[in-house]
Amino acid sequence: MFKAVIEAEKFRDSVEVISTLVDEARLKLKGDGISVKAVDPANVAMVSFDLSGEAFDSFEATEGEIGIDLKKMNGILEMADRTDKVELELDESSHKLVIRIGKLSYTVSLLDPSSIRKEPKVPVLELPAHIVIRGEELKRAIKAAEKVSDYIRMGVQGEVFFIEAEGDTDRVKVELARDQLVDLKPGDASSLFSLDYLSDLSKVIAKAEKIELSLGKDFPLKLRFMVAGDKGEVNYLLAPRVESE
Numbered sequence: 001m002f003k004a005v006i007e008a009e010k011f012r013d014s015v016e017v018i019s020t021l022v023d024e025a026r027l028k029l030k031g032d033g034i035s036v037k038a039v040d041p042a043n044v045a046m047v048s049f050d051l052s053g054e055a056f057d058s059f060e061a062t063e064g065e066i067g068i069d070l071k072k073m074n075g076i077l078e079m080a081d082r083t084d085k086v087e088l089e090l091d092e093s094s095h096k097l098v099i100r101i102g103k104l105s106y107t108v109s110l111l112d113p114s115s116i117r118k119e120p121k122v123p124v125l126e127l128p129a130h131i132v133i134r135g136e137e138l139k140r141a142i143k144a145a146e147k148v149s150d151y152i153r154m155g156v157q158g159e160v161f162f163i164e165a166e167g168d169t170d171r172v173k174v175e176l177a178r179d180q181l182v183d184l185k186p187g188d189a190s191s192l193f194s195l196d197y198l199s200d201l202s203k204v205i206a207k208a209e210k211i212e213l214s215l216g217k218d219f220p221l222k223l224r225f226m227v228a229g230d231k232g233e234v235n236y237l238l239a240p241r242v243e244s245e
Helices: 008-019 070-077 135-146 195-205
Strands: 002-007 024-030 033-039 045-052 058-061 064-069 085-091 096-101 104-109 129-134 151-157 160-166 171-177 183-185 189-194 210-215 221-227 232-238
Touching (some): 002 008, 008 070, 129 151, 129 160, 151 195, 195 232
Antiparallel strands (some): 024 033, 033 045, 129 210
């Protein structure tokens, strides 16, 4: 059983943080909310998302799992204004999801969860450097890096968080000291990442008031932020590009 009502903008932002990496997802229903864990087809990036039942105007669910076509869901949510209410109801007999937005009513076929890639195991990483940065600031640095390279290096030197990119002829570097950040815990950190992924993630990152970054030396990047009125927690892991000697 699943029946819920949520503000369109909250639900759209929630779907977007997942669909940035994958087109299909296993949506876990719990009595206190919903969750998704998924990894992209290339095994480079992973998302873990939890949306509390408190984000909804009303929420009822029994424990279970449904398969969602995220592209289809995004298309439907484009029809909603940000303050519209989205009503969701699972029709268990037909295994379809009924979505109502104002006078619109969609009946959407669900995917067989077993046909969707299994949930990944989220690794436990002890990363030495932690940075808290404004979402817009991080997006701006990523956008600057796109002008010169396909890769971006992030790290910490002393009390400074840096982002740099170097192409065949050009180079850009952004340096932010502790007082220019929301917070900084220094540590030995410097890793190279693909801009393809960070450019895609920057579209959702920019909406967050603050982003928590955790970094190491040639370790994955962990990004954490909140959506849906701070009732939805997003965690991304992005594998580094390890340079050959």
